[in-house]
Amino acid sequence: MSARENNAPQAPGVPGTGEPTIEEPTAPRQPLPPKPDQGAPERVTPTGAPTDAPMSAMAQQGEYLTTAHGARLTNSDQSLKAGARGPVLLQDHHFREKISHFDHERIPERVVHARGAGAHGTFRGYGSATKLSRAGLFAKDKETPVFVRFSTVLGSRGSGDLARDTRGFATKFYTDEGTWDLVGNNIPVFFIQDAIKFPDVIHAGKPHPDREIPQAQSAHDTFWDFVSLHTEAQHHTIWNMSDRGIPRSFRTMEGFGVHTFRLVAADGSTVLVKFHWKPRLGVHSVAWEEAQLINGADPDFHRRDLADAIEAGAFPQWELGVQVFEDNEEQSFQGIDLLDPTKIVPEELVPVQPVGLMTLDRNPSNYFAETEQVAFNPNNLVPGIDVTNDPLLQGRLFSYLDTQITRLGGPNWNQLPINRPHAAVNDMLRDGYHQSAVHSGVAPYRPNSLDGGNPFETPESEHAFVDYPAPVAESVKERARPQSFDDHFSQVRMFWLSLSEVEREHTAQAYAFELGKCWDETIRTRQLRHLFAIDPALGHAVAQGLGLPDQEPTVPPAQDVQPSPALSQVGSTWPVDGRQVGILVGPDTDTEQLTTLVSRINAADMVPLVIAPQGGEVAPGVVAHRTLLTARSIEFDAVVVATAGAPAHQVAAGMDAKAGAPSPGDVDPRVSLLVNEMWRHAKAIVAVGPGATALQTLQIAQTPGVVAADSAEDALSTVTELLGSHRVWERFPTTGMLA
């Protein structure tokens, strides 16, 4: 299916078959074929063996409705009553089964990362990491199935996608040697250094306990109370306040393993690594006003974007890369403690080396069975990948296993289809709620002499996981933080100094917005002191925004901090695949030009979306994808204006143009809203034909990133060029105060 077809309004009919819908089907017919972009989890038995047996989850595929135990039913619409108007009988087994099952359809949402979207795909190793790790998935051209779930952290399952928040980026690799879960985020550092503080930071970030307000936001007192009382949280927080907190798409996010992990090679040698996911489309964000509009106009913006891209064949891709460090006793690099999850190592000092490519090419068939029931667990390690003593990671090794017991209702959640390993499972874990394996054998203990001694322990040479015998320093038990975790400001300043001027302005505005919704002045002032410690210009800008006086910094701003240019999103150009280009049309649009434009945009792997005053065909073979009623600027990365956009009454009166100087009132208010929003959000605006008049009338024609093109071809090349660098920030001269 082409990108354009994907966005075309759905013709009535049986999805995916081209058959017309039978108004009220009365007899069984052939089951629907699965949609081409979807697929159920790989078929493996609860013990991990491949199987061709149909999944019982093939619902709505059989001909006749049955009960849960398979008896066919004649009537599922009326309950069994004593006479048509009589009371319902307790005997109604079908009623009780149907209602009781429904009553228990919901499971607890995740305590964090409740809202998410997932996709299936494949990871292909480049072979470049085989010297570092004996994990089979890194072998050259080895393909490993994966399932990825992206998420926000704080909001509940039904919250909006564009909250200013961290995004989860969790990947399950179904390797031949067991499942490996890389449970990361789109931000490379974390709020706290020790997992024992996790309930504290989450209690502070979640809505206030009295009124459960605000939902999915960090702009409130408890969040800033925690953050301002924990200087270690300043680094993660500045990433959230930067544009990284409001991504354009899951497809345009980096991912990070955050912690330092250990790779173990076949010869037993080890290195320490930090994992990075690099998106092929580059890192992009939306503007803050746009984020707020999206949460109202299309709260499913990110999950829709992911599913649509996959359905249209624009498969998202990320390269997995590692920064490699010597595994020495210090476990530090140039004074950066590698066990401190609030620190990064700049890529300019230790480059990210690519080790494989992940492509997401299949949408889930069922949200609940796959995206909701998937359970990630940093304990899921494979031979060749091991953990370090990072105290945040060590705590996570307990928490994820534990949480699933409540969330998924018992200890057998690994047997759910989406969680089943693709490697054969031969454990001695038995029974428990929801046990779906039928274990044979009488001796689930070892050693035994009754089941032939099976199962035996595996020699290391046969792909066994061996805990790396890392030396443990002779020490005393203590609840203490290492001194090497003490510097909480230098890297925050490094991040700040690495941003371009426009990114700094966005970050300062985000602090001013968030602290503007924090009502306790002690908390605001405390946080302001930290901002002065990061950079006096930042502190001053935010203080001004809040109407508060400048503050003494918590600590003097760090000296000799070198910026890391890799941390800025601005300044590079990127592929434009999958970008959505709106085309505004009206009765004055040149239909030939429109047809050419649509086909050229499609051919350039972007998505043309025609926006017309009303639905239906607007040119031969071109239908309106959106109307002025259903379109909102947030959907489009760029817009081509192919109409003067005269208001309906002028068009109806056959007026060519109003006498006198054009005024904004000469453009339909819906067109002007759309174009003005695109302009405010620094998006590319290109006019063809009569579109130039609209831009003149709206008085934006002479501004950067607003171009009148001569032809459809010219329009396409201008859009492509402008979209390559994502946004036209030059449109807004910066004040210079944050430079």
Ligand code: HDD
């Ligand atoms: Fe966590 C879920 C990422 C620290 C405890 N976490 C969860 C998910 C992601 C992360 C992406 C969602 C997985 C999914 O889609 O199902 N968490 C991180 C990162 C961290 C981190 C990158 C720090 C580097 N987490 C962290 C700590 C703890 C937890 C320190 C507890 C001590 N996280 C959980 C959890 C969740 C979870 C409560 C909720 C649902 C789940 O695990 O399966 O156990």
